[in-house]
Amino acid sequence: MQQIGPAVTNKLGDKFTERQSLMEQQSETILPDSGRTATSVAEVVSSGLCIGCGLCEAVTTGRVPMQMTEYGGLRPSSINKFTKQEEDKILAACPGIIAELRPDNAPNTDLIWGSYFSMNYGWAGDAERRFASSSGGVLTALGCHLLKTKKTNFILHVGPDPDMPMRSRWVMSRTAEEVQRNAGSRYGPVAPLAGLENALQREERFAIIAKPCDLGAVHRLSKVDDRVDRVCVARLTLVCGGQSRLGKSTALLNEFGVLESELTLFRYRGFGNPGRTRVETRDGSAFETTYAEFWKEEAGWDYETRCKFCPDALGEASDIAATDVWPGANPTKEDAGFNGVICRTQAGKDLLDGAVAGDDLVLGDPITPRQFDSFQPHQVRRKLALRARFQGLAQANMPMIETVGLRLDKLAEALDAHHRQEETSATIQRALAGRFSEPLRS
Numbered sequence: 520m521q522q523i524g525p526a527v528t529n530k531l532g533d534k535f536t537e538r539q540s541l542m543e544q545q546s547e548t549i550l551p552d553s554g555r556t557a558t559s560v561a562e563v564v565s566s567g568l569c570i571g572c573g574l575c576e577a578v579t580t581g582r583v584p585m586q587m588t589e590y591g592g593l594r595p596s597s598i599n600k601f602t603k604q605e606e607d608k609i610l611a612a613c614p615g616i617i618a619e620l621r622p623d624n625a626p627n628t629d630l631i632w633g634s635y636f637s638m639n640y641g642w643a644g645d646a647e648r649r650f651a652s653s654s655g656g657v658l659t660a661l662g663c664h665l666l667k668t669k670k671t672n673f674i675l676h677v678g679p680d681p682d683m684p685m686r687s688r689w690v691m692s693r694t695a696e697e698v699q700r701n702a703g704s705r706y707g708p709v710a711p712l713a714g715l716e717n718a719l720q721r722e723e724r725f726a727i728i729a730k731p732c733d734l735g736a737v738h739r740l741s742k743v744d745d746r747v748d749r750v751c752v753a754r755l756t757l758v759c760g761g762q763s764r765l766g767k768s769t770a771l772l773n774e775f776g777v778l779e780s781e782l783t784l785f786r787y788r789g790f791g792n793p794g795r796t797r798v799e800t801r802d803g804s805a806f807e808t809t810y811a812e813f814w815k816e817e818a819g820w821d822y823e824t825r826c827k828f829c830p831d832a833l834g835e836a837s838d839i840a841a842t843d844v845w846p847g848a849n850p851t852k853e854d855a856g857f858n859g860v861i862c863r864t865q866a867g868k869d870l871l872d873g874a875v876a877g878d879d880l881v882l883g884d885p886i887t888p889r890q891f892d893s894f895q896p897h898q899v900r901r902k903l904a905l906r907a908r909f910q911g912l913a914q915a916n917m918p919m920i921e922t923v924g925l926r927l928d929k930l931a932e933a934l935d936a937h938h939r940q941e942e943t944s945a946t947i948q949r950a951l952a953g954r955f956s957e958p959l960r961s
Contacts, residue, residue, distance in 0.1 A: 567824030573713030911946025
C-alpha cells in the first residue's frame with residue numbers, strides 16, 4: 520500500500536473506545552419511551568421523514584412516480600394510490616420508518632463508525648478518473664472495475680439530467696465510459712431507488728451506488744423480496760452530510776443571474792479536489808465558485824428534515840462507504856484527490872482486493888475511527904445527539920425512525936445530560952411549531 524495521509528490528533532479522547540464492550544449491535548432495537556413510527560406513507564411525508572428515495576415509484580412499477588415539490592424535494596406524486604400490499608411492502612423498507620445495519624461479522628467495531636473490515640485512504644488508479652471524479656474517485660473506480668471484470672452487467676446510480684442538468688435522475692450504466700459520464704457529487708434531491716424495480720426485473724447482476732438511506736431501504740427490501748440479494752451483488756455508498764433541497768442550487772443560479780432553463784452544465788465538484796462548482800449556459804457563458812463559497816453559510820444548506828434525524832449517514836448497510844478526509848471537514852487547498860474507504864463486508868473486501876490487483880484502485884495508509892472523527896466531526900455530533908432528538912419527536916407525538924443495531928442508546932451516554940436536554944427541547948419546539956411538517960398531495 521502506498522503511504523498517504525496526515526497524522527490527525529484525537530480530539531475526542533478515548534470515551535468511545537472504552538464503550539466497545541457495550542456494542543451489542545445485533546439485538547439493539549430503539550424506540551424511545553412512547554415513541555412510534557409512521558403507519559402510512561402519508562404520515563411519513565406529512566411528518567417530514569420522506570427523503571424522496573424513489574422506493575414508492577419502484578414498488579408501484581412507476582404508477583406513483585416521484586415529483587418535485589414546491590419546497591424543492593422529491594416526493595411520491597400521490598399518497599392514496601397504493602394498494603394495501605404495495606404500501607405494506609413500502610413501509611417494511613421505508614427510510615422514514617426504519618434504519619437497520621447490514622451485519623456481516625466484521626472483525627472490528629466502533630461505537631461511532633460501526634462494524635468494518637478495514638479503513639484506509641484510497642483513490643482511483645486511473646489518474647484522469649481520479650481528477651474528474653469527486654474526492655479520489657473511489658466509487659467511480661469500483662463501478663468501472665465491476666463492469667470491466669464482468670462481475671456485474673450494469674451499475675444503478677445517478678447522474679445529471681441532460682435536459683435539466685441542475686437536477687439528477689437514476690441511470691443504468693453498462694460501460695466504464697457511462698459510469699464516468701455520470702460520476703461526481705449531486706447535491707440535491709435524487710431518487711435512485713425509482714430505478715430499482717427496473718433493475719430487479721432484468722434478472723442481471725448489478726451494483727448500486729446510492730446514499731446510505733437508500734441502501735438501508737435496499738437491505739430492508741431484501742427481507743421481503745428475494746430478488747434483491749440474488750442480483751444486487753455490490754452496494755456502494757458515500758458517507759453523507761445530508762441531502763439539500765433544490766433551493767440550495769437555485770440560490771447559486773440567482774447569484775449568477777442565470778435561469779435554470781439556460782443551463783447546459785451544473786457541476787458541483789470534481790476536476791480537482793474538491794474542485795470548483797461550475798455552471799455553463801447555452802450562450803457559452805460559464806460561472807464558477809469555490810467549494811468553500813458554495814457551502815459558506817450553514818443556514819442556507821436547506822437540508823431535508825429527515826437528514827437531521829438520520830440514524831445511518833455512515834453507510835452501515837453498504838459493502839463499502841467512501842468519504843472525504845479533510846481535517847476538520849474543510850478543504851484548505853486543492854489536492855490530488857483522496858477518499859477514506861470503509862470496507863464493511865466480506866463482499867466489499869473481495870471487491871477492494873480485486874480492484875487493487877487490477878490497478879483500478881489504490882489503497883493507502885490505514886485510518887483509525889478517531890481520525891475519521893476529526894475528518895467528519897459533524898457526523899459525530901449528530902450521532903451523539905440523535906437519541907435525544909428522537910425523544911423530542913416522541914414527546915411532541917411525532918413519528919420517529921426505528922433503528923436496529925445502530926447503538927443509539929450507547930451513543931447517547933457519551934453526551935452530557937445538559938446537551939441531551941437541549942437537543943430534546945429544541946426538537947420539541949420545532950415540532951410543535953410545525954417546522955418538520957409538509958403538506959400532502961392526494
